[in-house]
Amino acid sequence: EGRLVNLGCAHGHPSFVMSNSFSNQVLAQIELWTKKYEIGVHRLPKHLDEKVAALHVAQLGGKLTKLTKHQSDYLDIPIAGPYKADHYRY
DSSP states (O other): OOOHHHHHHHHSSSSHHHHHHHHHHHHHHHHHHHHHHSSSSSOOHHHHHHHHHHHHHHGOOOOOOOOOOHHHHHHHHHHTTSSSSSTOOO
């Protein structure tokens, strides 16, 4: 039927994408367990999604830098983040 061929021979699920997804899932499980959320549907906190991105950015050849005070003031975001707008959905 082709499903396993896609997983094994194509780019249906690249390992980099899977690593990001699994990392988000693990951090979400730790967050749910340690913070004792009420039963329901919750979004992954932005700081956790950004942590996963920061851990993976080097694999893309990128290098993260810290915002300066001037940049932080101009963008109106904290130096430590989170950096995504409130309307951003994952």
